[in-house]
Amino acid sequence: MAHRQDQQRRASIHDVASRAGVSAATVSKVMAGVTTVKPENAQRVLDAIEQLGYRVDPLASDMRRAKRRIIGAIMPEFESEFFGQMVSQLESLAEQRGYTLVAASSRESEARETEILARMHDWRVAGVVLAPVRNEHGPAAAFMKTNGMTGVLIDRVLSDDAFDTVSADSAAASAEVARQLIGKGHRHILVVGLGEQAATVRARLDGFRATALELAPDVRIDVVLAETDVEPLRAQLRHYFAKGERPTAVYSLFLKGTLVALSEFRRRGWHCPNDISLVGFDDAEWMQVTWPAIAAVVQPVRQIASHAMEALFARIEGEAGPPTARLEPCQVLMRESVGSPANGSGTRQ
Amino acid sequence: MAHRQDQQRRASIHDVASRAGVSAATVSKVMAGVTTVKPENAQRVLDAIEQLGYRVDPLASDMRRAKRRIIGAIMPEFESEFFGQMVSQLESLAEQRGYTLVAASSRESEARETEILARMHDWRVAGVVLAPVRNEHGPAAAFMKTNGMTGVLIDRVLSDDAFDTVSADSAAASAEVARQLIGKGHRHILVVGLGEQAATVRARLDGFRATALELAPDVRIDVVLAETDVEPLRAQLRHYFAKGERPTAVYSLFLKGTLVALSEFRRRGWHCPNDISLVGFDDAEWMQVTWPAIAAVVQPVRQIASHAMEALFARIEGEAGPPTARLEPCQVLMRESVGSPANGSGTRQ
DNA sequence: GTGAAAGCGCTAACAT
DNA sequence: ATGTTAGCGCTTTCAC
Numbered sequence: 001m002a003h004r005q006d007q008q009r010r011a012s013i014h015d016v017a018s019r020a021g022v023s024a025a026t027v028s029k030v031m032a033g034v035t036t037v038k039p040e041n042a043q044r045v046l047d048a049i050e051q052l053g054y055r056v057d058p059l060a061s062d063m064r065r066a067k068r069r070i071i072g073a074i075m076p077e078f079e080s081e082f083f084g085q086m087v088s089q090l091e092s093l094a095e096q097r098g099y100t101l102v103a104a105s106s107r108e109s110e111a112r113e114t115e116i117l118a119r120m121h122d123w124r125v126a127g128v129v130l131a132p133v134r135n136e137h138g139p140a141a142a143f144m145k146t147n148g149m150t151g152v153l154i155d156r157v158l159s160d161d162a163f164d165t166v167s168a169d170s171a172a173a174s175a176e177v178a179r180q181l182i183g184k185g186h187r188h189i190l191v192v193g194l195g196e197q198a199a200t201v202r203a204r205l206d207g208f209r210a211t212a213l214e215l216a217p218d219v220r221i222d223v224v225l226a227e228t229d230v231e232p233l234r235a236q237l238r239h240y241f242a243k244g245e246r247p248t249a250v251y252s253l254f255l256k257g258t259l260v261a262l263s264e265f266r267r268r269g270w271h272c273p274n275d276i277s278l279v280g281f282d283d284a285e286w287m288q289v290t291w292p293a294i295a296a297v298v299q300p301v302r303q304i305a306s307h308a309m310e311a312l313f314a315r316i317e318g319e320a321g322p323p324t325a326r327l328e329p330c331q332v333l334m335r336e337s338v339g340s341p342a343n344g345s346g347t348r349q
Numbered sequence: 350m351a352h353r354q355d356q357q358r359r360a361s362i363h364d365v366a367s368r369a370g371v372s373a374a375t376v377s378k379v380m381a382g383v384t385t386v387k388p389e390n391a392q393r394v395l396d397a398i399e400q401l402g403y404r405v406d407p408l409a410s411d412m413r414r415a416k417r418r419i420i421g422a423i424m425p426e427f428e429s430e431f432f433g434q435m436v437s438q439l440e441s442l443a444e445q446r447g448y449t450l451v452a453a454s455s456r457e458s459e460a461r462e463t464e465i466l467a468r469m470h471d472w473r474v475a476g477v478v479l480a481p482v483r484n485e486h487g488p489a490a491a492f493m494k495t496n497g498m499t500g501v502l503i504d505r506v507l508s509d510d511a512f513d514t515v516s517a518d519s520a521a522a523s524a525e526v527a528r529q530l531i532g533k534g535h536r537h538i539l540v541v542g543l544g545e546q547a548a549t550v551r552a553r554l555d556g557f558r559a560t561a562l563e564l565a566p567d568v569r570i571d572v573v574l575a576e577t578d579v580e581p582l583r584a585q586l587r588h589y590f591a592k593g594e595r596p597t598a599v600y601s602l603f604l605k606g607t608l609v610a611l612s613e614f615r616r617r618g619w620h621c622p623n624d625i626s627l628v629g630f631d632d633a634e635w636m637q638v639t640w641p642a643i644a645a646v647v648q649p650v651r652q653i654a655s656h657a658m659e660a661l662f663a664r665i666e667g668e669a670g671p672p673t674a675r676l677e678p679c680q681v682l683m684r685e686s687v688g689s690p691a692n693g694s695g696t697r698q
Numbered sequence: 699g700t701g702a703a704a705g706c707g708c709t710a711a712c713a714t
Numbered sequence: 715a716t717g718t719t720a721g722c723g724c725t726t727t728c729a730c
Contacts, residue, residue: 010473012723023701028725036699055471059408059417060723063706068408078437084428088454100468102451105437119449122404124359262638271640289611290639291620361707372717377709385715409707412722 011052019048031056058100071312072120072128073103074113074140076156080255081284082299083131086154089305090129097313099126106140108133113140121147127312131155135199136165152312154304158199159325164311166326168299170200170281171207173330177251177279177297178211180332184340186249186277188220192237192261193253195225204253204281222247230256237264248341249277255284258294273339283333292336303328360401368397380405407449420661421469421477422452423462423489425505429604430633431648432480435503438654439478446662448475455489457482462489470496476661480504484548485514501661503653507548508674513660515675517648519549519630520556522679526600526628526646527560529681533689535598535626537569541586541610542602544574553602553630571596579605586613597690598626604633607643622688632682641685652677 017024022041029037030045037045048054062068071094075083087103094101102125106113110133117140120128128151132138136157144151145162157165181189191208193201205223212219224240226233237260252258258280265276272278272292280287283296307326366373371390378386379394386394397403411417420443424432436452443450451474455462459482466489469477477500481487485506493500494511506514530538540557542550554572561568573589575582586609601607607629614625621627621641629636632645656675 010470013725014723024723025701025725026699029700032725038699041699055467057473057723058468058471059473060412060706061725063409063412063708063723064725065706077433078427079430079433081428084426084433087452088427088456091454100451100472101453102449103436104450105440107437118404119407121359122407123449124406124408259634259638266638266640266642284635285608286633286635286639289608289615290635291615293615362709363707373707374709374718375716378716381709387715390715406707409722410709412707412724413709414722 010057011054013054013056015052016045016048016054019052020044067126067316068124069099070123070125071099071101072117072123072125073101074106074116074120074128074130075103076106076108076131076133078103078105082255082282082301085301086131086305089302090309093306093309097309106133110134110138110140113138114143117143117149121149125149127151127316129154129308129312132157134196136160136163150312150315152308152315154308156200158203160323162323164308164315164324164326166304166308166311166328167200168297168304168330169327170204170330172327173281173297173332174204174207174251174253175211176330176332178208179215180334181249181251181277181279181338182212182215182219184277184338186247186341187216187218188222188247188249190222190224190240190245190247190250191253192224192233192250192257193226194230194233194257195227201225201253208251220247230260233257234260234264237261238267241268247276249279249338252278252280255280255282258282258296262294272337277338279332279334279338288335294337295335296333298331298333300328300330359406360403362403362405364401365394365397365403368401369393416475416665417473418448419472419474420448420450421466421472421474422450423455423465423469423477423479424452425455425457425480425482427452427454431604431631431650434650435480435654438651439658442655442658446658455482459483459487459489462487463492466492466498470498474498476500476665478503478657478661481506483545485509485512499661499664501657501664503657505546505549507552509672511672513657513664513673513675515653515657515660515677516549517646517653517679518676519553519679521676522630522646522681523553523556523600523602524560525679525681527557528564529683530598530600530626530628530687531561531564531568533626533687535596535690536565536567537571537596537598539571539573539589539594539596539599540602541573541582541599541606542575543579543582543606544576546603550574550602557600569596579609582606583609583613586610587616590617596625598628598687601627601629604629604631607631607645611643621686626687628681628683628687637684643686644684645682647680647682649677649679 013024013027017027027045030042073090077083091101104116113133128149130140130151131154132140136153151163153160153163153165155167157167159165209221224236226236250261252261261278270276279295281297283298287294287296362373362376366376376394379391422439426432440450453465462482479489479500480503481489485502500512502509502512502514504516506516508514558570573585575585599610601610610627619625628644630646632647636643636645
């Protein structure tokens with residue numbers, strides 16, 4: 001076995017053509033399934049393809065066609081289950097339609113988001129699935145509009161005047177969380193989140209608050225929102241608890257917030273659900289194997305992915321009409337981390 | 350704002366050329382930084398580029414050059430922190446060198462792995478970073494050899510006769526885990542893993558066993574290996590415990606195994622570290638915020654990614670020489686899930 | 699039915 | 715110092 005991996009040139013359409021004794025155009029037609037080719041010739045072409053192991057070069061092919069069969073996907077990160085599943089789904093959906101998915105991570109930076117988008121525009125992708133870092137009003141979406149790119153916005157978005165949007169129904173899920181917490185008797189609840197993701201966080205917060213207040217007008221809802229990053233949130237949370245605040249339940253509006261809340265509980269020696277209850281927006285595999293299992297809102301990843309792709313391909317195929325804004329229903333999984341204040345996590349001090 | 354997103358044609362190199370009053374070749378030279386262009390003309394070209402917002406079409410450019418500046422990455426899955434971080438790293442390293450990373454998930458299927466590889470070959474990628482589902486002897490690596498593709502194998506591999514390999518030093522890390530568990534007094538340890546990932550699992554198991562036996566010849570090491578999937582492992586584990594086996598510590602050779610172990614502990618009402626100790630190969634963010642925090646072997650993702658890319662680019666640039674096999678050192682993080690049998694997790698029954 | 703010709707957007711020889 | 719020519723591998727009129 002040679003160490004140096006030799007790059008033998010691959011067979012081109014012309015190699016096939018000459019071997020089959022026809023022109024490249026005919027080969028192209030056979031591959032495209034055009035029926036007007038003489039069966040005998042078609043067979044010779046097929047044989048030649050077989051013998052040479054010929055495969056179309058998708059890039060050369062796209063070069064000639066107007067549009068490229070490439071879909072770009074931009075996610076804020078790849079490290080979480082949510083976006084991992086999302087990319088995986090999107091990839092498989094793109095593939096089903098004969099497209100290749102090129103995924104990139106903006107690493108929670110709007111600047112990088114726009115850079116990536118510019119590069120995807122250079123690639124002349126047929127369309128983009130963008131999960132913006134912040135919301136639908138960022139520079140990335142603006143770039144897409146300015147450059148007439150086709151795209152769909154997902155996750156941290158509500159609706160847009162230019163692009164179709166698909167996201168989890170945060171408000172409804174949060175209302176359900178409120179219903180359950182209030183139902184269990186909680187009357188002092190802390191909500192933690194990241195202000196940056198404006199629209200979504202707003203929806204989650206409002207959905208929660210409205211329902212909670214409706215069901216229990218006497219409920220006290222505290223809110224700790226960090227602007228941009230997770231560490232400041234930790235600091236704020238620490239400060240909040242240091243003041244002696246003692247809610248009976250915490251509702252975290254995003255996954256990292258749930259982790260931060262848990263680690264703050266650890267610091268203070270509080271256990272769920274006896275000392276405090278916890279529910280997080282966004283589920284993860286580990287949440288059901290720890291003790292206690294952590295209650296969570298499960299986002300409908302598959303639905304979001306498939307509706308996003310449906311909408312995107314409809315636009316790619318030229319569908320007109322006003323942008324649509326889909327909200328996919330979530331599931332609320334109440335696990336052991338949530339109890340009743342009466343059972344031990346009641347207001348103290 | 351129009352709903353239909355109009356696709357105004359982008360400026361081509363000819364548009365720039367005619368606007369600057371030069372030929373396309375000159376524009377190309379300016380962009381390539383060739384110094385033999387008359388400064389005045391260069392400036393006119395630059396201006397035209399600026400005005401038209403011109404950017405090179407990387408695909409058309411690659412078409413003309415022999416090689417394409419695309420790197421393919423194939424991971425067994427995107428859903429875990431490990432591979433998420435890996436893709437993220439690889440993407441950024443590829444980008445630094447002016448390449449685009451196209452990532453695909455084999456979803457733990459060797460068949461899919463080969464399909465993806467074939468597609469990447471069609472794309473004429475410059476090189477591939479393959480994290481095989483099973484090991485270096487699978488059909489995917491064979492495909493790469495047959496087709497003279499340039500590539501690097503990572504993660505579930507040890508060494509190969511045709512490709513450079515980079516992976517975590519499983520054996521050394523496992524030896525360290527053994528050292529620590531034996532040091533804490535454990536003399537009955539269960540190791541769980543997936544047999545499919547042959548080479549790596551073997552290395553982890555052997556590394557662990559050799560060191561454990563060396564330090565404590567009287568130690569009892571039980572092994573529960575499932576062949577292919579996680580659910581059978583759960584069943585085997587359940588059966589193992591049902592027999593009344595009561596090791597004082599469990600070492601899981603992979604992340605999902607750690608989750609399975611935890612959930613089996615839950616079923617039986619065992620708590621770490623009092624009833625049993627637990628260490629897992631592969632760390633995750635949640636492991637340090639749960640109670641108890643779960644001890645884990647941290648894989649050096651960044652090192653693996655960067656050495657893989659280094660090796661890959663060296664080959665792409667024509668470096669000859671025998672394949673190298675790198676092992677990157679891991680870190681063992683002993684957390685609260687590990688205690689001494691004396692402290693309560695001693696052999697019972 | 700089939701092939702010649704044109705060209706997607708770009709770059710690299712080779713002339714000039 | 716610059717432009718002309720000739721493609722990369724493919725598809726698509728459009729004559730024949």
